[in-house]
Amino acid sequence: MRDVASAASVSVKTxxxxxxxxxxxxxxxxxRVQAEIRRLGFxxxxxxxxxxxxxxxxxxxxxLAADLADPFYAGMLSAIEQVATARSFTTLVASSDxxxxxxxxxxxxxxxxxxxxxxxxxxxxxxxxxxxxxxxxTRMVFADRPPQRLPVDCVLAAxxxxxxxxxxxxxxxxxxxxxxxxxxxxxxxARERLRGFQAALAExxxxxxxxxxxxxxxxxxxxxxxxxxxxxxxPTALFADNPRLVGGVARAIAESAAPxxxxxxFDDSELAQVLxxxxxxxxxRELGRRAAELLFTRLDGDRSRPRRVxxxxxxxxxxxxxxxxxxxxxxxx
Amino acid sequence: MRDVASAASVSVKTxxxxxxxxxxxxxxxxxRVQAEIRRLGFxxxxxxxxxxxxxxxxxxxxxLAADLADPFYAGMLSAIEQVATARSFTTLVASSDxxxxxxxxxxxxxxxxxxxxxxxxxxxxxxxxxxxxxxxxTRMVFADRPPQRLPVDCVLAAxxxxxxxxxxxxxxxxxxxxxxxxxxxxxxxARERLRGFQAALAExxxxxxxxxxxxxxxxxxxxxxxxxxxxxxxPTALFADNPRLVGGVARAIAESAAPxxxxxxFDDSELAQVLxxxxxxxxxRELGRRAAELLFTRLDGDRSRPRRVxxxxxxxxxxxxxxxxxxxxxxxx
DNA sequence: CTGGCCATTGACAACGCTGACAATGCCGTC
DNA sequence: GACGGCATTGTCAGCGTTGTCAATGGCCAG
Numbered sequence: 001m002r003d004v005a006s007a008a009s010v011s012v013k014t015x016x017x018x019x020x021x022x023x024x025x026x027x028x029x030x031x032r033v034q035a036e037i038r039r040l041g042f043x044x045x046x047x048x049x050x051x052x053x054x055x056x057x058x059x060x061x062x063x064l065a066a067d068l069a070d071p072f073y074a075g076m077l078s079a080i081e082q083v084a085t086a087r088s089f090t091t092l093v094a095s096s097d098x099x100x101x102x103x104x105x106x107x108x109x110x111x112x113x114x115x116x117x118x119x120x121x122x123x124x125x126x127x128x129x130x131x132x133x134x135x136x137x138t139r140m141v142f143a144d145r146p147p148q149r150l151p152v153d154c155v156l157a158a159x160x161x162x163x164x165x166x167x168x169x170x171x172x173x174x175x176x177x178x179x180x181x182x183x184x185x186x187x188x189x190a191r192e193r194l195r196g197f198q199a200a201l202a203e204x205x206x207x208x209x210x211x212x213x214x215x216x217x218x219x220x221x222x223x224x225x226x227x228x229x230x231x232x233x234x235p236t237a238l239f240a241d242n243p244r245l246v247g248g249v250a251r252a253i254a255e256s257a258a259p260x261x262x263x264x265x266f267d268d269s270e271l272a273q274v275l276x277x278x279x280x281x282x283x284x285r286e287l288g289r290r291a292a293e294l295l296f297t298r299l300d301g302d303r304s305r306p307r308r309v310x311x312x313x314x315x316x317x318x319x320x321x322x323x324x325x326x327x328x329x330x331x332x333x
Numbered sequence: 334m335r336d337v338a339s340a341a342s343v344s345v346k347t348x349x350x351x352x353x354x355x356x357x358x359x360x361x362x363x364x365r366v367q368a369e370i371r372r373l374g375f376x377x378x379x380x381x382x383x384x385x386x387x388x389x390x391x392x393x394x395x396x397l398a399a400d401l402a403d404p405f406y407a408g409m410l411s412a413i414e415q416v417a418t419a420r421s422f423t424t425l426v427a428s429s430d431x432x433x434x435x436x437x438x439x440x441x442x443x444x445x446x447x448x449x450x451x452x453x454x455x456x457x458x459x460x461x462x463x464x465x466x467x468x469x470x471t472r473m474v475f476a477d478r479p480p481q482r483l484p485v486d487c488v489l490a491a492x493x494x495x496x497x498x499x500x501x502x503x504x505x506x507x508x509x510x511x512x513x514x515x516x517x518x519x520x521x522x523a524r525e526r527l528r529g530f531q532a533a534l535a536e537x538x539x540x541x542x543x544x545x546x547x548x549x550x551x552x553x554x555x556x557x558x559x560x561x562x563x564x565x566x567x568p569t570a571l572f573a574d575n576p577r578l579v580g581g582v583a584r585a586i587a588e589s590a591a592p593x594x595x596x597x598x599f600d601d602s603e604l605a606q607v608l609x610x611x612x613x614x615x616x617x618r619e620l621g622r623r624a625a626e627l628l629f630t631r632l633d634g635d636r637s638r639p640r641r642v643x644x645x646x647x648x649x650x651x652x653x654x655x656x657x658x659x660x661x662x663x664x665x666x
Numbered sequence: 667c668t669g670g671c672c673a674t675t676g677a678c679a680a681c682g683c684t685g686a687c688a689a690t691g692c693c694g695t696c
Numbered sequence: 697g698a699c700g701g702c703a704t705t706g707t708c709a710g711c712g713t714t715g716t717c718a719a720t721g722g723c724c725a726g
Contacts, residue, residue: 048681
C-alpha cells in the first residue's frame with residue numbers, strides 16, 4: 001500500500017480510503033490511486049486489516065466438515081456458502097475426516113485466524129475443550145451433530161423420529177420382522193437412529209428382528225444383509241441407517257432368495273433414486289441454511305441463550321418399501 | 334498475549350518464545366507461561382503472526398474447487414489435505430460453484446489472506462487477471478483444468494486420450510455406430526473429451542454416429558439418449574462424457590427397444606459401479622496428490638519453468654461396454 | 667580473580683493497515 | 697470581509713506478534 005501511495009503521490013491513508021470507497025475523494029486522486037493499484041497489482045493484506053479492526057467482523061466464516069467426500073455435507077456446505085455470500089462473507093472450509101484430533105487442530109487454526117464464526121460438524125465426543133474459545137467470544141453453531149456439554153447453538157435433523165417414520169411405514173405395509181443394518185452407535189446420529197428404530201417397534205409391541213451394527217461400509221452392509229437373509233426366519237424388511245449402505249444392501253436383497261424383501265434407508269442419495277429405494281430424507285441444504293442463519297443472527301449481536309433447532313425428515317416412497325423390490329432386480333420401471 | 338505475559342510476570346517476548354518452543358527457557362518460566370496460556374485460553378493471532386513474519390511460510394494453502402458437491406473434487410481435495418497435513422500445513426477450501434466471477438472473488442480473498450500457495454480448479458476461461466498475483470510471487474498450481482495463457486504449473490488427466498480409450502474399446506467390441514452424449518464443450522475437459530472421441534473414430538476411418546452436447550444433467554442426458562435410441566438407425570454404443578450422466582443414460586438404455594446398447598462413461602462413480610457400467614477412470618486422489626506435491630516443491634524454492642503433468646486414465650470394463658447391458662435391466666449379475 | 671562464553675530474559679521497532687483527530691482550503695452567507 | 701461549514705487530505709498511534717539487539721548473571725578456564 002505504501003508503494004501505491006508514493007506512486008500516486010498521496011498518503012497511505014488516502015489509498016486506504018480509495019480502497020474502501022470513502023465518498024469524499026476527488027476524482028483526480030481516486031483515478032490516480034486506482035490506476036496505481038491496478039498497475040502494481042496491489043491487494044490489501046487481510047492480516048493487517050484483521051489486526052487493526054477489532055470491532056467489526058472481518059467477513060469470513062469457517063466450516064469444519066467431518067467428511068467432505070460425503071454428498072450430504074457437500075449440500076450443506078453449498079447452502080452455507082450461499083447464505084454467507086449473500087452477506088458478503090467468505091466461507092473457508094476444512095475437513096476433519098472424522099478424526100477428533102484433527103478436528104481439534106483445525107478448530108484451533110480457525111480460531112487463530114480470527115474468523116467471525118464457525119459452523120462445526122463434530123467428529124468428537126467431547127467438547128469441553130472449546131469452552132475457553134466460547135468464553136473468548138468465538139461464535140459457533142454445531143450442525144448435524146449436537147455439542148456435548150457445551151452451551152452453543154445447534155441445528156439437527158430429527159434422527160430418532162425419522163427412523164420411527166421408516167418403521168411406521170414398514171409396519172403399515174404389513175411387515176413385522178424388521179431388521180436394522182447400520183453403523184456402530186458411537187456417532188450421535190447413528191445412536192439416535194437406532195434408538196428411534198427400537199422405540200417405534202416397541203410402541204407397536206414388537207422387538208427388532210435383528211440389529212447389526214457392524215456395517216461400516218457398503219461391503220460390510222452387503223455381508224450383514226446377506227447373512228440376515230440367509231437365515232431360516234429371515235426378516236421381511238430391512239432398515240439401513242445411512243446412505244453409504246444402499247448399494248450393498250440392495251445387492252444382497254437382489255441376490256437373495258427373497259428379492260422382494262422391503263428396504264428403507266436413512267438419507268437420500270443418487271443411488272437410492274436410481275434403484276428406486278424408499279428413503280427417509282433429510283434436507284442437507286436446509287440444515288446448512290438454518291445453521292448459517294443462526295450463526296449470522298449471533299454475529300448481528302443476538303446474545304440470547306443457545307438454541308436447538310430440530311428439522312423434520314420426510315419419508316419418500318419409491319417402491320423398495322412398498323412391495324416392489326429394488327430396481328436392481330425388477331427391470332424397467 | 335500481553336495478558337498472559339503480565340499474568341506470568343514475564344515479557345511478551347518470552348511468551349512468544351514459549352509458544353514457539355524456543356529451547357533456552359527456564360523450566361520455571363515455561364511452566365508459569367504455559368499454565369497461564371491454558372488458564373486464559375490464549376491463542377496466538379495468526380493475523381499478527383502473518384503480518385510480522387514475511388520470510389517463512391505461514392503454514393496455509395488454499396484450494397479453490399469448482400464444485401465441492403462433485404465427489405471427484407472431494408477425492409482430490411482429500412488427497413491434497415493429506416499431503417498438506419503431512420507438512421503441517423492447513424488447507425482452506427472454497428468453492429466457486431463453476432462461476433468465474435465468484436472464482437475471481439475467492440482467489441482475491443485467498444491472495445489477501447496471504448496464504449502460502451493455491452491450488453486452483455478454474456471455472457474461468459481467462460486467467461490474464463492472475464498475472465499480477467503471479468508476479469508478486471503467489472504460488473499456484475492449476476489442477477484438472479489448464480491455465481489459459483498463464484505460465485503456471487498444472488496437473489491434468491489425459492482427457493482426449495481417455496475418450497480415445499473408450500472409443501477403441503467399443504470398436505474392439507465390434508461397434509461402429511457410436512454416439513457421444515455430453516456437456517457443451519465450453520469447459521476444457523469436455524472439449525478435450527469430445528476431441529479425443531472424434532480423433533479416435535477418425536483414426537478408424539469412422540464418423541461419430543451423433544454428437545449431443547446438450548446433456549447438462551442426468552435428466553437432459555436421459556432425454557438425449559432416449560431420442561438417439563428412438564431413431565430408426567440408432568447407435569449401438571453410447572459414450573457419456575461425465576459421471577453425472579450415468580443414471581440418465583443407463584435408464585434410457587434400459588427403457589429403450591435396445592437394452593443391450595453399449596455404454597462407456599468418462600470418470601468412475603458409485604452408481605457406475607453398482608450398475609456395472611464400463612468407465613474410463615481418472616484417479617482424483619493422484620491428481621490432488623501430484624498437484625499438492627508440485628505446489629510444495631515450489632514453496633521449497635523451486636524456480637524452474639512451469640511444468641505440465643499429464644496423468645493417464647484407465648479403462649475399467651464392467652459389462653456395459655462388453656455386451657452385457659447395464660445391471661438396471663439385467664438382474665442378478 | 668578475571669575474562670569469555672552462554673543460557674536466559676527483556677526492550678524496542680516494525681509488519682500493513684485503519685481509527686481518531688487535525689489541517690487545509692474552498693464555498694456561500696450575513 | 698469575516699466566519700462557519702464542509703469536502704478533501706494528512707499525521708500519528710496502535711492492533712498482536714516477532715526479529716534484532718542488548719542486558720543480566722552464572723559458570724568455567726586460565
